[in-house]
Amino acid sequence: MTQPVISVNELTVEFVTRRGTLRALDKVSFDVARGEVLGVVGESGAGKSVTGSAIIGLIDPPGRIAGGQVLLSGERVDNLPPDAMRKIRGKRIGMIFQDPLTSLNPLYRVGEQLIETIQTHTDLNAADARKRAIALLDEVGIPAPERRIDGYPHEFSGGMRQRVVIALALCAEPEFIIADEPTTALDVSVQAQIIALIKRLCQERGTSVMLVTHDMGVIAETADRVAVMYAGRVAEIGPVRDVVKQPLHPYAVGLMGAIPSIEGDAERLVQIPGSMPRLSNIPKGCAFNPRCSKAFDRCFVERPELIDVGGRQVACHLYDQSKAPNGQNPTDKAEIAA
Amino acid sequence: MTQDVSSAPYVQVRDLKRVFDVSKPWLNRVIESAPKQYLKAVDGVSFDIRKGETFALVGESGSGKSTVARMVVGLLPPSGGTVSIDGVSMTDPAAAQERQRLRRRIQMIFQDPYASLNPRWRVGRIIAEPIRAFDLIQGDREIEGRVGELLSLVGLHPDDGKKFPHEFSGGQRQRIAIARALASNAEFIVCDEPTSALDVSVQAQILNLMRDLQQKFGLTYLFISHNLAVVRHMATRIGVMYLGRLVEVSEGKQLFTAPRHPYTKMLLDAVPDLAMVGKPREGVKGEIPNPISPPSGCTFHPRCPLVFDRCRVENPPAIDGVACHAVNRGREAA
Ligand SMILES: Nc1ncnc2c1ncn2[C@@H]1O[C@H](COP(=O)(O)OP(=O)(O)OP(=O)(O)O)[C@@H](O)[C@H]1O
Ligand SMILES: Nc1ncnc2c1ncn2[C@@H]1O[C@H](COP(=O)(O)OP(=O)(O)O)[C@@H](O)[C@H]1O
Ligand code: SF4
Ligand code: SF4
Ligand SMILES: [Mg+2]
Ligand SMILES: [Mg+2]
Numbered sequence: 001m002t003q004p005v006i007s008v009n010e011l012t013v014e015f016v017t018r019r020g021t022l023r024a025l026d027k028v029s030f031d032v033a034r035g036e037v038l039g040v041v042g043e044s045g046a047g048k049s050v051t052g053s054a055i056i057g058l059i060d061p062p063g064r065i066a067g068g069q070v071l072l073s074g075e076r077v078d079n080l081p082p083d084a085m086r087k088i089r090g091k092r093i094g095m096i097f098q099d100p101l102t103s104l105n106p107l108y109r110v111g112e113q114l115i116e117t118i119q120t121h122t123d124l125n126a127a128d129a130r131k132r133a134i135a136l137l138d139e140v141g142i143p144a145p146e147r148r149i150d151g152y153p154h155e156f157s158g159g160m161r162q163r164v165v166i167a168l169a170l171c172a173e174p175e176f177i178i179a180d181e182p183t184t185a186l187d188v189s190v191q192a193q194i195i196a197l198i199k200r201l202c203q204e205r206g207t208s209v210m211l212v213t214h215d216m217g218v219i220a221e222t223a224d225r226v227a228v229m230y231a232g233r234v235a236e237i238g239p240v241r242d243v244v245k246q247p248l249h250p251y252a253v254g255l256m257g258a259i260p261s262i263e264g265d266a267e268r269l270v271q272i273p274g275s276m277p278r279l280s281n282i283p284k285g286c287a288f289n290p291r292c293s294k295a296f297d298r299c300f301v302e303r304p305e306l307i308d309v310g311g312r313q314v315a316c317h318l319y320d321q322s323k324a325p326n327g328q329n330p331t332d333k334a335e336i337a338a
Numbered sequence: 339m340t341q342d343v344s345s346a347p348y349v350q351v352r353d354l355k356r357v358f359d360v361s362k363p364w365l366n367r368v369i370e371s372a373p374k375q376y377l378k379a380v381d382g383v384s385f386d387i388r389k390g391e392t393f394a395l396v397g398e399s400g401s402g403k404s405t406v407a408r409m410v411v412g413l414l415p416p417s418g419g420t421v422s423i424d425g426v427s428m429t430d431p432a433a434a435q436e437r438q439r440l441r442r443r444i445q446m447i448f449q450d451p452y453a454s455l456n457p458r459w460r461v462g463r464i465i466a467e468p469i470r471a472f473d474l475i476q477g478d479r480e481i482e483g484r485v486g487e488l489l490s491l492v493g494l495h496p497d498d499g500k501k502f503p504h505e506f507s508g509g510q511r512q513r514i515a516i517a518r519a520l521a522s523n524a525e526f527i528v529c530d531e532p533t534s535a536l537d538v539s540v541q542a543q544i545l546n547l548m549r550d551l552q553q554k555f556g557l558t559y560l561f562i563s564h565n566l567a568v569v570r571h572m573a574t575r576i577g578v579m580y581l582g583r584l585v586e587v588s589e590g591k592q593l594f595t596a597p598r599h600p601y602t603k604m605l606l607d608a609v610p611d612l613a614m615v616g617k618p619r620e621g622v623k624g625e626i627p628n629p630i631s632p633p634s635g636c637t638f639h640p641r642c643p644l645v646f647d648r649c650r651v652e653n654p655p656a657i658d659g660v661a662c663h664a665v666n667r668g669r670e671a672a
Contacts, residue, residue: 043537159625187398188564189622192608214537217567217610244612256612258542260571262594263613268549269542269571275507276537 039223094169121172238312397579462499509540
């Protein structure tokens with residue numbers, strides 16, 4: 001197998017607060033292959049954004065990486081000094097956030113921001129950098145880029161601004177892009193355009209993407225593989241088709257059934273009782289145990305690790321063949337879904 | 339479903355309009371010699387809601403859904419048109435007294451349950467407020483009993499009445515808002531994006547609860563959402579809004595199996611959905627134009643694949659639930 005572009009191993013992030021140390025990520029592990037879109041889903045507070053911030057070294061104090069590693073094309077980047085990390089951000093790892101205005105400076109013309117970024121990361125002269133900026137705007141679908149390049153961010157609509165941010169993320173031809181809720185603030189019809197754009201760009205350029213969103217629909221369409229996060233842990237990770245159509249982890253089963261579809265005909269949505277625990281109150285053993293209808297003794301004492309189950313990984317004791325509870329047939333998905 | 343869907347419309351909305359003055363301040367206007375600017379947030383919307391059904395309005399941001407909702411419940415005066423509920427006019431000044439009697443029966447639930455609950459009041463007092471305001475039950479003990487009953491009904495514990503709103507999660511707060519809406523024995527509930535701020539597993543709990551309560555009490559809902567999948571799950575009939583106009587009204591599932599208006603088709607093509615895994619889709623063209631200077635004629639014409647001359651000059655009338663010249667022409671030809 002070729003080397004993954006990003007490899008996250010047992011990454012743990014803690015926030016030290018007055019009420020004690022809160023563990024926002026607890027041994028999160030996954031790889032992203034070259035040209036792959038990894039979707040990261042989960043409900044709010046699951047740790048999706050913290051995962052992204054940890055990879056790019058932007059965890060604000062009092063937060064800190066308390067364990068684990070992040071490898072970018074095989075090199076460790078989680079322990080780099082801030083200066084070295086700053087060089088990697090933007091150049092080798094691009095970023096796209098939910099609100100395009102966090103990435104764009106309202107006081108500068110769009111072109112100035114693109115040209116500056118291009119010049120920081122390449123040795124192009126001003127004229128060539130401008131040409132490249134126009135080409136990028138064209139590539140992300142801004143009409144009349146040679147004219148729009150001199151506009152200010154507020155002169156662009158929300159969808160257009162997000163296109164500019166994508167152009168900005170692409171400036172230095174990064175190997176890896178972290179897109180955190182890139183379409184959440186956009187309208188449905190614009191959302192579809194941005195998704196199509198991100199997908200096309202990675203296909204054409206071989207860029208890898210970590211696409212963070214709480215919208216399963218977006219993941220279903222864009223991602224190659226998907227990681228389902230719950231309470232700072234990865235519950236299940238695998239090919240998007242498998243995880244969406246036949247989830248294995250009881251939380252993933254509940255999550256998929258809870259989402260209304262424009263095709264499905266469920267009279268009732270699947271209901272997971274309760275809600276995600278607060279970080280200060282994560283249950284012992286499996287973090288999902290208070291809400292899980294399949295929980296058994298072992299779930300309350302021992303944390304399930306990710307184990308391989310036919311091409312994907314699942315963190316649930318039901319799938320640990322050696323120690324599954326009596327009478328449970330862990331491969332019977334219908335039973336788990338019930 | 340065991341719903342009492344009688345034929346006479348319970349809610350009648352006719353040619354409803356709302357214009358907002360969005361001009362710059364007077365001084366700026368004089369200096370820049372800029373004209374006054376008006377925004378037609380709602381521009382001639384008509385629909386019926388039958389008793390016991392869920393009528394949904396969908397549309398992208400700024401299409402006028404919330405403005406319609408606020409006019410229907412009487413929170414915002416219309417610039418034109420009429421609303422009547424159970425035969426009582428919500429818009430005729432002469433009907434003020436009758437309207438007062440109707441008020442108890444109409445409630446509204448908002449997207450942000452936190453903003454709609456008084457943070458300094460205990461939940462019990464919040465839910466009891468409509469009971470006291472409309473003098474529905476006498477005696478503190480009796481009211482407290484009723485509040486406990488309502489809390490249980492929405493899946494909370496009677497003791498939760500002693501807590502303050504900030505002690506609850508988003509989903510629990512929305513349950514409180516629903517309990518308050520039910521406290522006055524409301525029969526018509528207008529819900530503006532009731533689950534848009536919630537996580538999907540909590541959204542499922544609230545949507546299931548709303549359906550259970552509808553069956554139990556025969557409630558009528560005007561349900562507003564930008565999420566087509568949620569609307570499909572909830573609605574008996576659906577109206578699609580674009581730039582202040584209702585472009586299509588359709589029976590619930592039919593909107594998805596046989597969309598008729600070009601905008602509806604585009605919207606359905608665009609929506610990211612679980613069912614779409616691995617499927618290619620049609621491209622979507624353009625963005626919603628600035629509502630202050632909307633396109634002439636059919637406001638969808640710059641984005642429409644079926645556009646022809648007439649569309650640029652004439653606003654298409656709604657015929658059989660669809661406002662589109664191309665659809666009308668097809669009908670004439672057939
Ligand atoms: N008080 C107001 N003053 C000026 N313009 C307004 C006002 N209220 C609404 N508008 C405008 O009217 C149009 C319709 O707004 P409305 O809030 O009804 O949209 P909506 O469909 O509910 O959108 P969303 O999905 O974003 O909630 C928008 O262009 C909005 O900016
Ligand atoms: N600066 C911080 N201080 C304390 N806790 C934080 C901080 N940032 C994030 N968290 C916590 O970490 C958890 C994961 O957050 P986040 O990654 O933002 O979730 P999401 O999956 O919604 O993106 C949440 O419980 C959040 O409250
Ligand atoms: S480990 Fe146990 S509690 Fe956790 S998801 Fe699996 S069965 Fe449920
Ligand atoms: S009226 Fe014309 S422009 Fe409008 S939707 Fe119909 S065909 Fe398209
Ligand atoms: Mg987040
Ligand atoms: Mg609204």
